[in-house]
Amino acid sequence: MRKPSDIPFVQDSSCFFVAWIGMLMVFLATLTCALAMITYSSVQSWHKDIAGSLTVQIPSYDKEGNSRKDVLQSDIETALTIIRSSDGVIGANPLNDNQMDQLMAPWLGDHVVTSELPLPKIIDVVIDTENLPDLAQIKADLAEQVPLAVLDSHRVALADLIKLAHNIIKLIGGILILLLISMAFSIMFVTKSGLKVHHATIALIHMMGAGDFYITRQFANRSFKIAFIGSFIGFLLALPIMMMFAYYLNNLTGSFILGTALTHQQWGILASLPFISGILAYLTAFKTVLTELKRSL
Amino acid sequence: MFEGNKLSSPIAEFNGVSFRYGTGTDILKDIQLTLDPGSFHFMTGESGAGKTSLLGLLYMNHLPTKGRVRLFGKAVDTLSRADKAQIRRQIGVVFQDYRLLSHLNAFDNVALPLRIAGVKETEIKRHVSELLAWVGLEKQIKAFPDELSGGEKQRIAIARAVINRPQLLIADEPTGNVDDAMAKRLLYLFLELNKLGTTIVIATHNQNLIKHFGFVQLHLSHGHIQYINQEKQSKHFQQGETA
Numbered sequence: 333m334r335k336p337s338d339i340p341f342v343q344d345s346s347c348f349f350v351a352w353i354g355m356l357m358v359f360l361a362t363l364t365c366a367l368a369m370i371t372y373s374s375v376q377s378w379h380k381d382i383a384g385s386l387t388v389q390i391p392s393y394d395k396e397g398n399s400r401k402d403v404l405q406s407d408i409e410t411a412l413t414i415i416r417s418s419d420g421v422i423g424a425n426p427l428n429d430n431q432m433d434q435l436m437a438p439w440l441g442d443h444v445v446t447s448e449l450p451l452p453k454i455i456d457v458v459i460d461t462e463n464l465p466d467l468a469q470i471k472a473d474l475a476e477q478v479p480l481a482v483l484d485s486h487r488v489a490l491a492d493l494i495k496l497a498h499n500i501i502k503l504i505g506g507i508l509i510l511l512l513i514s515m516a517f518s519i520m521f522v523t524k525s526g527l528k529v530h531h532a533t534i535a536l537i538h539m540m541g542a543g544d545f546y547i548t549r550q551f552a553n554r555s556f557k558i559a560f561i562g563s564f565i566g567f568l569l570a571l572p573i574m575m576m577f578a579y580y581l582n583n584l585t586g587s588f589i590l591g592t593a594l595t596h597q598q599w600g601i602l603a604s605l606p607f608i609s610g611i612l613a614y615l616t617a618f619k620t621v622l623t624e625l626k627r628s629l
Numbered sequence: 630m631f632e633g634n635k636l637s638s639p640i641a642e643f644n645g646v647s648f649r650y651g652t653g654t655d656i657l658k659d660i661q662l663t664l665d666p667g668s669f670h671f672m673t674g675e676s677g678a679g680k681t682s683l684l685g686l687l688y689m690n691h692l693p694t695k696g697r698v699r700l701f702g703k704a705v706d707t708l709s710r711a712d713k714a715q716i717r718r719q720i721g722v723v724f725q726d727y728r729l730l731s732h733l734n735a736f737d738n739v740a741l742p743l744r745i746a747g748v749k750e751t752e753i754k755r756h757v758s759e760l761l762a763w764v765g766l767e768k769q770i771k772a773f774p775d776e777l778s779g780g781e782k783q784r785i786a787i788a789r790a791v792i793n794r795p796q797l798l799i800a801d802e803p804t805g806n807v808d809d810a811m812a813k814r815l816l817y818l819f820l821e822l823n824k825l826g827t828t829i830v831i832a833t834h835n836q837n838l839i840k841h842f843g844f845v846q847l848h849l850s851h852g853h854i855q856y857i858n859q860e861k862q863s864k865h866f867q868q869g870e871t872a
Contacts, residue, residue: 335750338741340732536728539688541718542745544710626710 338537339530339547341554346525349518350555351562354609357515358566361508361605366574368504369598370581375497378490386459386467388415388424388474389452389482400480407478408453414473415457420465422458452482467491515609516616519559523551523620534625544625552618559613563606638702640664640797640828641687646696647852648682656682658852660696664797664830669823671839672832673857674849680832681725683849684799687830688722689713701796718746721795723803725832727786729774735761735785736770742793760788763818765811779806787815791822798822800831804838812838 341347390407394400400407408426415424427435432446432454440446459465467483468491474481527534534547578593594602643662649655656679664670674680685691686698689705698705700716708716721742729738736757743753761767764784774782783806790798798819804812816831816838823829830847833839839846846857 335744336733336737338730338733338744340730343732532728533730536730537741537745538714539690539717539722540742540745541714541716541720543714546745 337550337554338542339533339550339554341526341530344526344529346522346529347554347558349522350558350613351565353515353518353522354559354562354606354613355566355569357511358563358605358609359570360566361511361609362567362570362602363573364504364507364511365602365605366570366577366594366598368501369594369601370578371497371500371504373594373598375494375501378494378497386457386484388455388457388484390455390478391452391480391482393450394480404453407481408455411455411474411478411481414477415455415470418465418470420460420463422460424455424457427454427456464491464494512612516612519555519613519616520620523555523617524624526551527621527624538628544622547625548618548621551621552614555617556610556614560606560610563609567603567606639699640666640668640701642699643686643693644697644699646686646693646698648679648686648691648693648695650682655694655852657686657693657849660854662847662854664828666796666828667823667826669820669829669842669844670831670847671842671844672830672847672849673834673839678849679852680849681801683854684722684801684830684832687797687799688720689717718742718793719796721790721793721798721827723783723786723790723798723800725801725805727774727782729782729785729789731774734771734773735766735777738774738785739788739792741789746793748793756792757788760792761785764788764815780808780811783807784811784815787818791818794822794825794827796827798827798829800829802833803831804833804835809837813841816842 388411390404390411392400392404412424412426415421429445429447432451433444435454436444436446436451440449471483474483537547641662641664643660646657646660646662647655648657660683672680672683682691686693687700689700689708692698692706701719703712703716705713705716730741733741739757739761740753743756748756758767758770761770764787766781766784766788769777769781772781774785777785783803787800787803790800800819803819804815807815812835819827819829819831820842848855848857
């Protein structure tokens, strides 16, 4: 025989408000979490693109075709000073003639002496991928002091994107926290309303010797059940939207957004959201009921 | 006073207890009362004399405005919430308005105190079925309160109050909606519990029952309490009259 609840929750429509809250919150949380995960995966792939080193080119000839041999060495020294003084730069060295010959060999052949060609001088910069240098600042400093120097601009843009992505992830984290707080407050008010609705029943059960935990557990279990069901529906509703969004991103940007396919671990995190919502509802209801009961006789 | 199962300390003691609702006048005034273990009392008095209030003090529905109430040897104003719950599990209450839970059927209403006490479902099923049969409601086991008559509800309320064999049974007009035959049958049920050691206090206007059973009357009048029939009851039980 199934044990019925002592408290007539079925007569209290405010309970179902918890389901709606759970559904809405988990729907939004699933989408924002997925967005954070996609952003994170993309950041990881962008990190790989800018990992290791980048280059700074200093032309040997100016735009009119005049040799800059007299100022080239001082430009290189100035550029090296700027680059090496930047936080996040592990090392910076100009490529010597042999290294240049090896670099150009695939295009020009093994026997070409590159020092006799109008090729730019290249500075190889090794960067710390865990602590990316401020490439925009380096670029600005170079533009001011070595105007013809060219910093690898694609990598500069990627570094900016990574910073932006990190900020987006932080923003999403903040939104998630706000969602959780909103949900907790909503459940608290619904639970308080439920306590008023069921006041007579609670008083009767108390009079029969029910402890606070006995009553509290019934509210908390109910809150978990209702919130979980609503949250699970919210999760299911978010899935087609996520799939549409991923499809749109893939078609729109090709391989630029590389993280649209979530990993199993990331799916696991998303699938746990209804449980997290249920647990939050349980704990909020538990704390609310216990606090309120302690104020009564 | 019946003292067949006397324990070391009284079940309930009222020392100079007064009570009023809010800022009103005192309903109970300077009550001195002792309920010994295994005693059986009728409580009488005009409507509004304070019977329900006194019973309310006995099951800790409210606290006295003056004086001290001790239950099972403990002052109720100093009890922790856990202790209150533990003491309340030893008290059965039959309310005048039954207070059955409308969303639960007869079985689940009666089973409620056992579930609160954490009794196993198999035990609950056996005990509740037996008791419902005893009060003549075995066929209404799945009926909801809205489907029952006043007398049937009253019997469910009584069954709920006695199901866990409380040490103190408090009943407010428990026979108000049943005929005399059923009233006596229910009183015999209370008497059986009393023989097992339960202290019983019944508020009633039914003079037939009072005369038939002849227990001590706690008569409330103008907020004061007086004992009636005290010697008669002792004699009654010394002669060994039971159900």
